Amino acid sequence: MTKGTELTDFERGFIISASSFGVTKEEVGEKLGRSRNTVHTVIAKYKENRATTVAKRSGRPCILTERDERQLKRIVKSDCKQPLSVIRENLAESVKHGGGGVMVWACFTWNELGPLIRLEGKINSQRYVEEVL
Numbered sequence: 001m002t003k004g005t006e007l008t009d010f011e012r013g014f015i016i017s018a019s020s021f022g023v024t025k026e027e028v029g030e031k032l033g034r035s036r037n038t039v040h041t042v043i044a045k046y047k048e049n050r051a052t053t054v055a056k057r058s059g060r061p062c063i064l065t066e067r068d069e070r071q072l073k074r075i076v077k078s079d080c081k082q083p084l085s086v087i088r089e090n091l092a093e094s095v096k097h098g099g100g101g102v103m104v105w106a107c108f109t110w111n112e113l114g115p116l117i118r119l120e121g122k123i124n125s126q127r128y129v130e131e132v133l
Contacts, residue, residue, distance in 0.1 A: 004034075004038075006054065007034070007038070009052070009053060011032055011034070012053070013052060014028070014031075014032065015028055015032070015039050016042065016043065016052060018031075019043050025039040025040055068091060071090075071091060072087070072091060075090055075091070102118065103118070103119040103120075103123070104116055104118050104119065105117045105119060117131065119132075
C-alpha cells in the first residue's frame with residue numbers, strides 16, 4: 001500500500017485543535033479529506049511527545065546545492081538538447097584562483113639556524129641533493 005501525501009503543518013494544527021474542542025476523528029478526517037487513522041496517528045503523536053511537525057528524516061544528502069539546481073535549470077533552458085557530458089562539465093566547479101607559489105627549504109639545530117633556500121620549479125631527488133645538501 002502506498003503512502004498518501006504529507007500532512008501540512010496547518011492540517012496537523014487543525015487536527016490537534018479540533019480534537020481539543022471535542023470534534024470526532026471521523027469529522028476531522030472528512031473535513032480535511034484524510035482517513036480517520038491518519039487523524040488518530042497525529043493526535044497520538046501529539047499526546048505522546050507534543051510533536052506537531054514531522055521529524056527530520058535521515059537519508060542521503062542531496063548532491064546538488066540550491067545554486068547548482070538554479071544553474072542546471074539555466075543550462076537546460078538555454079539549450080535543452082545538450083548532452084549530459086556537456087552539462088556535467090558546465091556544472092563542475094573550477095578553481096578561479098591559485099597559481100604561483102614559493103617552495104623553500106630550511107633547517108635548524110639545537111644551537112643555530114640553517115640557511116633558507118628558495119627552490120624554483122619541480123624538484124626530484126637528484127636536484128634536492130645538488131641544491132639543498
